[in-house]
Amino acid sequence: MPKAGIIYNDIKPVACRVADELKDKLTACGWDVCLATGVGGILGYSQPDRPLCHTPITQLAPPGFDQDMGFAIVLGGDGTVLSAFRQIAPWNIPLLTVNTGHMGFLTETYINQLPHAIERLTTENYEIEERAMLSVQVFRGDEDALVWEALCLNEMVLHREPLTSMCHFEIEVGKHAPVDIAADGVIVSTPTGSTAYSLSAGGPVIAPGVSVLQLVPICPHSLASRALVFADSEPVTIYPANPSRLVMVVDGNAGCYVLPDDRVRVLRSPYSARFIRLRDNEFFHVLREKLGWGLPHIAKPTSVELP
Template sequence: MRKVGIIYNDIKPVARRIAMELQETLSASGWDVRVATGVGGILGYSRPDSPVCHTPIDKLAPDGFDQHMALAIVLGGDGTVLAAFRQVAPYGIPLLTVNTGHMGFLTETYVNQLPAAIEQALAGECKIEERAMLLVKVLRNEHIWWEALCLNEMVLHREPLTCMCHFEVTIGRHSPVDIAADGVIIATPTGSTAYCMSAGGAVITPEVPVLQLMPICPHSLASRALVFAETETVNIFPATPNQLVMVVDGNAGCYVLPEDQVRVERSPYSARFIRLQPPEFFRILREKLGWGLPHIAKPTSVELP
């Protein structure tokens, strides 16, 4: 019996209702259906009294989700999609992402198009688009203190009410650089339209095999976004006496102490999106962010008084 998964946002009643209805429909059609929420992909935040708060990346998959699953359907917004990929990426499960949220930048279809979308996906009439993910580790005395997969970005920044920080950053074999800023972002092409874009970084099309380093509010005119090959490993050393905060994809993170090291590299796992039509990145930029829309036309003639 072929197996299919459903991951939904359990705080959205519409997502919960559709998940239950979909489970019944697919089971009646002969599918082995496994259902889970996206909560397992939200890794949580460390606290001073609990500095380690994470689950190893290969232990996040819900029960029954494995390499034998044909696909999984995600019901939620972008946050649910990010959490779902952390849960299933190690098994290479492709996701059909359905928007029940607001912007839905990472989603492929909408609830009112769901029956036709599922029929098309289950029939194999679709494409699989692979997006790069990052493997983020916090090392303390060369031991892994915290780790996570992320699809958008890793952000390392100062705590509130503390001063500007210094970061010693080494990219691959290149000489280390010192960045004075409120924080630094390491983003994938997918994440270039998220926090990195808000901080002034470049928008990068998904198929370009690069990563981006973006300082947050740098204290130098020379500190600007840097784009480099995704094969390079990034090591960040906090050159500051203050405790820092690291956040991954906006919903998971930990404290980073002055003696810690943050290592970011391209993950061996990819996010596999089910595309019902050939991906068209510029169309998404126009629809979701208003990029490239024509300006209001000027009048062809002006009547003088």
């Protein structure tokens, strides 16, 4: 019996309703369907009395989600998509992203188009686009003990809390000489994440198929500290040169405290986010539709005969 999965945002009534309807429809067609919420991919925030809070990368998959699953469907917005990929990427499961939110930058289709999408899925009439993910790790102490890790599709952000103020970082990219950056924080982003927080912080938009990462200082204290794009084969190591702890946030919904003697290592993960595509993924069209890129902002003059 073929196997499929459904991950949904359980705080949205429409996503809950559609998830149940989809399960019934696929089951009637002979599929073994596993149902789960996106909560399992939200890794949680640390607390001052408990600076570490995480589950190992390979232990986030919901019950029944494994390498035998043909595909999964996620119902929600971009946050639910990010959570779903953290849960299923280690099992190489392709994911159809269905928008029930607002922006839906990462989503492929809408609820009113689901009947056609399900027909394409069950007949394997689709393509798969693989996008790079990051492995984010925190090491502590002289013995380099791994104390925290997470998968990341968009970006890792390291900054001070609770108030925004200047931080100092020593950063190594691959085998290049370390650099010192003074800023409110730093972002390490994938091409997928280049249209998220790093874009707001002044980083460039990077097409998904380009094998690079980018490092973006947040409100840097120097005109020389600008966004840096480099090959994704080079890991990034960040040493926080601050007397107080920092907080690290991954994809906007998970994080941990980083102490002065810790180091953060960010590198391309061996796991990829596998997006199911029902049509050509025209990236410039998505930029125009979702972010207004390339739209005219002024009226074009017309030739008018003067009297």
